[in-house]
Amino acid sequence: xxLSARNVSWAAGGAxxxxxVSLDVRSxxxxxxxGPNGSGKTSLMALLAGIRKPKSGEVLLDGVPIxxxxxxxxxxxxxxxxxQAETGExxxxxxxVELGRTPYLEPLSPWSPEDDAIVEAALQNVxxxxxxxxxxxxxxxxxxxxxxxxxALAQHPRILLLDEPTNHLDxxxxxxxxxxxxxQGLTVAAALHDLNHAAMFCDRLAVMQGGQLVALxxxxxxxxxxxxxxxxxxxxxxxQGNDGSCFIRYIxxxxxxxxxxxxxxxxxxxxxxxxS
Amino acid sequence: xxxxxxxxVVLVAALWLxxxxxxxxxxxxxxxxxxxxxxxxxxxxxxxxxxxIVWSYRLSRAVVAACCGASLALSGVVLQSLLRNPLxxxxxxxxxAGASTGAVGVAILGLGAGLLTLPMGAFLGALVAFxxxxxxxxxxxxxxxxxxxxxxxGSQLFNxxxxxxxxxxxxxxxxxxxxxxxxGNLSGVRWPDAWLAIPAALFGxxxxxxxxxSLDAFTFGAESAASLGISVRRTYLTLxxxxxxxxxxxxxxVGSIGFVGLVIPxxxxxxxxxxxxxxxxxxxxIGAAFMIVADILSRILIPxxxxxxxxxTALIGAPAFALILGQRRGRA
Numbered sequence: 001x002x003l004s005a006r007n008v009s010w011a012a013g014g015a016x017x018x019x020x021v022s023l024d025v026r027s028x029x030x031x032x033x034x035g036p037n038g039s040g041k042t043s044l045m046a047l048l049a050g051i052r053k054p055k056s057g058e059v060l061l062d063g064v065p066i067x068x069x070x071x072x073x074x075x076x077x078x079x080x081x082x083x084q085a086e087t088g089e090x091x092x093x094x095x096x097v098e099l100g101r102t103p104y105l106e107p108l109s110p111w112s113p114e115d116d117a118i119v120e121a122a123l124q125n126v127x128x129x130x131x132x133x134x135x136x137x138x139x140x141x142x143x144x145x146x147x148x149x150x151x152a153l154a155q156h157p158r159i160l161l162l163d164e165p166t167n168h169l170d171x172x173x174x175x176x177x178x179x180x181x182x183x184q185g186l187t188v189a190a191a192l193h194d195l196n197h198a199a200m201f202c203d204r205l206a207v208m209q210g211g212q213l214v215a216l217x218x219x220x221x222x223x224x225x226x227x228x229x230x231x232x233x234x235x236x237x238x239x240q241g242n243d244g245s246c247f248i249r250y251i252x253x254x255x256x257x258x259x260x261x262x263x264x265x266x267x268x269x270x271x272x273x274x275x276s
Numbered sequence: 277x278x279x280x281x282x283x284x285v286v287l288v289a290a291l292w293l294x295x296x297x298x299x300x301x302x303x304x305x306x307x308x309x310x311x312x313x314x315x316x317x318x319x320x321x322x323x324x325x326x327x328x329i330v331w332s333y334r335l336s337r338a339v340v341a342a343c344c345g346a347s348l349a350l351s352g353v354v355l356q357s358l359l360r361n362p363l364x365x366x367x368x369x370x371x372x373a374g375a376s377t378g379a380v381g382v383a384i385l386g387l388g389a390g391l392l393t394l395p396m397g398a399f400l401g402a403l404v405a406f407x408x409x410x411x412x413x414x415x416x417x418x419x420x421x422x423x424x425x426x427x428x429x430g431s432q433l434f435n436x437x438x439x440x441x442x443x444x445x446x447x448x449x450x451x452x453x454x455x456x457x458x459x460g461n462l463s464g465v466r467w468p469d470a471w472l473a474i475p476a477a478l479f480g481x482x483x484x485x486x487x488x489x490s491l492d493a494f495t496f497g498a499e500s501a502a503s504l505g506i507s508v509r510r511t512y513l514t515l516x517x518x519x520x521x522x523x524x525x526x527x528x529x530v531g532s533i534g535f536v537g538l539v540i541p542x543x544x545x546x547x548x549x550x551x552x553x554x555x556x557x558x559x560x561x562i563g564a565a566f567m568i569v570a571d572i573l574s575r576i577l578i579p580x581x582x583x584x585x586x587x588x589t590a591l592i593g594a595p596a597f598a599l600i601l602g603q604r605r606g607r608a
Contacts (some may be wrong), residue, residue, distance in 0.1 A: 090545070
C-alpha cells in the first residue's frame with residue numbers, strides 16, 4: 001500500500017470538512033476523487049499530501065504515518081499539484097520547473113548538471129521546452145498547468161496528487177493534460193470535476209459527499225444513475241461500453257430531453273445505434 | 277567569482293567615498309592612509325584632525341550606514357517573498373513604530389531611570405511591538421494576510437502611543453529631537469555602534485542565504501512550498517525572526533529610515549532576477565551602497581546643516597519606486 005488515509009477527519013473554523021474517511025491509493029493506479037463543490041476533495045488532497053494534519057485518524061505513506069516523515073522526505077516520494085497556484089513574480093517557465101528540485105538540494109549544495117538534465121527532461125515531458133524562457137505571466141492557463149505538472153515531475157515522485165488540475169482549461173487542454181498525467185505511469189490521485197473525464201482516465205473512483213466517502217470502485221461500478229442523482233443532484237443516463245468504459249449524458253430539468261417517459265426508449269435506441 | 281569581486285569593489289568604493297566626502301573634503305589618499313595606519317600600523321604621517329575625522333566619525337558612520345542599508349534591504353526581500361506581498365517592508369512588523377515608542381519612552385518619559393539609553397529603549401520597544409504583532413497574527417489565524425493586518429494594527433497602536441507621549445509630555449525642543457530621530461539620524465554613530473551593526477548584518481545575511489532555496493520555494497505560495505519539502509512554519513519563524521532582529525538593531529541605532537526596505541528589493545529583483553541565492557546578496561549590496569550615498573547627500577546637500585537621512589531615502593526612493601512600477605507595467 002503506497003498511500004492510505006485511515007479514518008481521517010478534518011475541521012476548519014469549527015466546521016467539519018472531512019469525517020472518518022478511509023481510502024487506499026494503490027500502487028500504479030489512477031484514482032479519481034469526485035464529488036460536488038464543498039464535498040471535501042481539496043481537503044482530502046491536502047491531508048493525503050501531508051501539508052495538513054488530520055484532526056483524527058492518520059495518513060500512511062509507504063506504511064509510515066506521514067507526519068513522522070520529514071517534509072523533504074515526503075516531497076521526494078509525493079508531489080502535489082494544487083488548484084491554480086499562481087505567482088506575481090517574474091519567474092520564467094524553466095525556473096518554475098526548477099523549483100521541483102528543491103527537495104533534493106541542501107542549503108549549500110550547488111545546482112548540478114544532473115538537476116539540469118532532470119529539469120530538461122521534465123520540460124520535454126510536458127512539451128514546454130520551446131517556451132522555457134518565457135515569463136510566467138505571459139503563458140496561458142494550460143501552459144501554466146503543464147509547468148506545474150513538469151515541476152511535480154522534476155520532484156521524481158512515485159505518487160502524483162492533483163487537485164482539480166483541469167479547472168479553467170478548454171476541453172482540448174483538459175484531455176491533453178489528463179492524458180499527459182496518465183502516460184507518466186505514476187501512481188496518481190486526482191480530484192476531478194468532470195465525470196466523463198474521470199470515467200475516461202481513472203482506474204478507480206472515490207465519490208465524496210458532505211465530507212464522507214460514499215462510494216469507491218471502478219468507474220462503471222460507481223457511476224450509476226442513482227449515485228449521480230444522489231450525490232450531484234442531476235439526472236443522467238449512462239451508456240456502458242463493453243470494455244468497462246462508460247459515458248454520462250446529463251439531462252437538464254425542463255429541457256426537451258427530460259421528461260416524457262415514452263421518449264426514453266427512442267432515445268436509448270438512438271444511442272444504441274450510435275454506439276454500434 | 278567575478279560578481280563577488282565586483283560587489284567588494286562597489287562596497288569598498290562606497291565606504292571610501294563616504295569617508296572622504298563631507299563638510300571638509302578629505303583626499304581619498306588620506307582616507308586610505310588612515311585606514312592603513314589604523315589597521316596595519318602603517319605609520320603614515322597625517323594630520324591628527326583629518327585622521328580623527330576619517331576614522332572616528334566618517335568611517336564608522338559609513339560602516340553603520342552600509343550595515344543598516346544591507347539589513348533593511350535583506351529584510352525587505354525576505355518579507356516580500358515570504359508574505360508574497362510586494363508592499364511588505366521591514367516596518368510592516370510594527371518594529372519601527374515600537375522602536376519609536378520605546379525611544380520616546382526613554383527620552384521623554386524617562387523610563388528606565390537613566391539606566392536605559394535611547395537605542396536600548398528603542399530596541400526594547402521594537403521587541404515588544406514585534407511580540408505583540410506576532411501574538412496578534414497567531415490569533416488572527418493562518419496566512420500571510422494575518423501577519424500584514426496584525427502589523428498594520430500594531431503599528432497604528434504604537435504610533436498613536438508615540439504621538440500621545442510626545443504631545444502630552446515633550447517640550448518643543450524634545451519634540452524636534454524626536455522627529456529628527458524618527459526620520460533617521462546617523463550623526464551620533466561611532467565605532468561601538470558599528471560593532472553591534474556589523475555582526476547583526478552579517479549574521480542576518482548568513483541566515484537568509486542559508487534559506488535562499490526555501491525562499492525560492494515560496495514563489496507559488498506557502499502550500500506549494502510545503503509540497504516542495506519546506507517546513508513552512510519553521511521557515512516563517514526563522515526568517516521573520518531574523519528580519520525583526522536585524523531591523524530592530526538598525527532602527528535602535530539610526531532610527532527608522534524609510535523606503536530602503538521597500539524599494540531596494542524591487543530594484544535588486546529588476547537587476548538580477550528572482551533567484552534568492554543571487555537576489556539576497558545583490559539586495560544587501562545595493563542597500564549598503566545606497567545608504568552610504570544617501571548619508572553623504574544628507575551631509576552635503578544643505579551646507580552647514582545635516583538633513584535626516586530618511587528624507588533623502590524617501591526623496592530618492594519614492595520616484596525610483598514609481599519608475600520601477602512603470603517598468604513592471606511596461607514589461608507585463
